[in-house]
Amino acid sequence: MTLQNDGAARRPRLSAIGLSEAEESVYRALLDLGPATGADLARRLGWDQREVRTAVRALEASGLAGRTTTRPPRFTAVPPEVAFEPLLMHRQQELQEVRAEVHSLQHRFRESMLVSSAADALQLVTEPAAIVQRFEQLQLSARSEVMVFDKPPYVGSIEGNIDIELRMLARGVRYRGLYDRQALEEPAKLRALSELLAAGEEARCMAELPMKLAIADREVAMMPLRVRESTGALLVHASSLLDALCALFETLWNSAATVNLARPDGVDDILGPDEHLLIGLVASGIKDDAIGRQLGVGRRTVQRRITELQERLGTTTRVGLVVEAAHRGWI
Numbered sequence: 001m002t003l004q005n006d007g008a009a010r011r012p013r014l015s016a017i018g019l020s021e022a023e024e025s026v027y028r029a030l031l032d033l034g035p036a037t038g039a040d041l042a043r044r045l046g047w048d049q050r051e052v053r054t055a056v057r058a059l060e061a062s063g064l065a066g067r068t069t070t071r072p073p074r075f076t077a078v079p080p081e082v083a084f085e086p087l088l089m090h091r092q093q094e095l096q097e098v099r100a101e102v103h104s105l106q107h108r109f110r111e112s113m114l115v116s117s118a119a120d121a122l123q124l125v126t127e128p129a130a131i132v133q134r135f136e137q138l139q140l141s142a143r144s145e146v147m148v149f150d151k152p153p154y155v156g157s158i159e160g161n162i163d164i165e166l167r168m169l170a171r172g173v174r175y176r177g178l179y180d181r182q183a184l185e186e187p188a189k190l191r192a193l194s195e196l197l198a199a200g201e202e203a204r205c206m207a208e209l210p211m212k213l214a215i216a217d218r219e220v221a222m223m224p225l226r227v228r229e230s231t232g233a234l235l236v237h238a239s240s241l242l243d244a245l246c247a248l249f250e251t252l253w254n255s256a257a258t259v260n261l262a263r264p265d266g267v268d269d270i271l272g273p274d275e276h277l278l279i280g281l282v283a284s285g286i287k288d289d290a291i292g293r294q295l296g297v298g299r300r301t302v303q304r305r306i307t308e309l310q311e312r313l314g315t316t317t318r319v320g321l322v323v324e325a326a327h328r329g330w331i
Contacts, residue, residue, distance in 0.1 A: 017087045018062070026055040027064055030077035037072050062087070121239035124225065126232040128155050134235060135214060135222060139164050142173050142216040147249050149213035151180035162192050166199050175201040178253055180209040184281070185290030193259070204256035205284040213245060221245045259284055271330060278305055279330060283322040 014024045029044045030036060036044070041052045056075055059065035064083045067073040077083070125131050132155055139146055146168065165175060175196070183189050184205060197203055215221040221242050225232040236242045260280060271279075274295050281291045288302045295302065310316060313324040 017084065017091050019064075020055075020058070022051065022055045023058050023062075023064075026052065027059055027077055030059075030065060030075060031080075035068065035074040035076045037074055039072070041075070121237040121241070123235040123237075124232055125235065131155050131233045134233065135161075136164055138214055138216045138220060138222055138235075139168055141220070142168060144217055145174040145176070147213075147215040147246075147253075148175070148177045149180070149209045149211060149249070149252075150177050150183050151209045151212050152183055152186070162195065165196055165201065169196075169199045169201065176249075176253065177201055177203045178209065178249070178256055179203060179205045179259065179284075181205055181207050181285050181287075184259070184284055184286055185293070187294055190294055197259070203259040204253060205259050206252065206256040207285055209252070210248075213249065215242075215246060215249060218242070218246050257284060275305070275309065276330065278302070279309065279322065279325045282306060282318055283325075 013021075014027075015021070019027070025045060026041060029041055033040060033044060038049050038052050038056065041047075041056070042049045045052070056065060056067075060067065062083075063086065064078050065075055066078060067075050125134050135155075146165075169175060177193075177196070179193070184193070193201075193203060211224055213221065213223050219238065219242075221236040223234050223236060223245065225234055236245065260283075278291065278295065281294060286294075288299045288306075292299050292302045306318065306321065309325075310318070310321050313321060315321055315324055
């Protein structure tokens with residue numbers, strides 16, 4: 001049987017509510033044709049009539065099609081709003097039952113992690129693809145907060161992680177990102193951070209982070225197996241180690257500088273197109289060469305612009321530049 005392309009590939013499939021591809025094709029054909037015989041449908045779809053009859057019987061059994069009492073019988077599609085509402089309600093009920101079962105399994109899993117031995121609270125992940133998958137799962141499982149030490153190099157794509165974080169931020173999950181200064185020296189990372197900050201992420205920066213780290217709801221953490229080698233990752237569940245990692249995050253977070261790339265209201269009339277970003281990068285401690293890559297200029301141009309801003313604000317140091325810019329509400 002060859003299923004005719006009636007444009008279904010460009011529309012959401014109805015298989016999600018239990019229809020086969022053949023049943024969906026026949027239903028769509030009935031919507032287009034109106035009352036039609038089996039022969040009409042076979043010609044329309046280019047099928048054998050036996051294949052049409054099989055699909056029509058399934059549609060009738062699902063309440064999606066009916067037939068006349070004429071000879072030969074004509075088949076009609078039940079209006080979509082009438083036909084699909086019971087199926088949708090049934091599928092929603094099934095999804096609710098699955099969700100409840102997932103919560104039950106998660107509860108059992110958490111209970112099994114409440115063990116006396118810290119070693120039993122650890123899971124080792126070695127494959128790069130599995131590490132990326134576990135990091136995604138950690139974020140998607142969060143209900144209230146995700147805390148991250150962001151430090152290069154990266155295993156997965158920056159773009160893929162942005163999509164997940166944006167979805168979670170939209171759900172109301174709080175994200176706190178503490179960035180190693182080296183991370184903000186990558187133009188792609190800084191562009192991504194600008195988008196995430198606009199969506200609600202809270203970001204801070206410090207000169208050097210001790211390692212990568214991700215924590216979801218203070219219930220599970222992910223950390224490298226070895227700090228200086230990409231040899232694997234550890235998932236840390238309820239344990240004194242998890243408590244220590246949460247405390248480490250809070251300690252470093254409280255001592256880090258805030259990253260603010262958003263332009264305050266009214267600053268466009270005061271600062272040039274790149275000056276606000278330049279001040280923000282200086283405040284984050286980014287090196288001149290990296291600032292130049294972000295702005296698309298050379299190191300000397302960066303230094304000249306910083307000097308001009310210092311003179312404009314009546315200060316001779318970069319610290320003074322940042323303090324005075326903050327005092328004026330520029331950052």
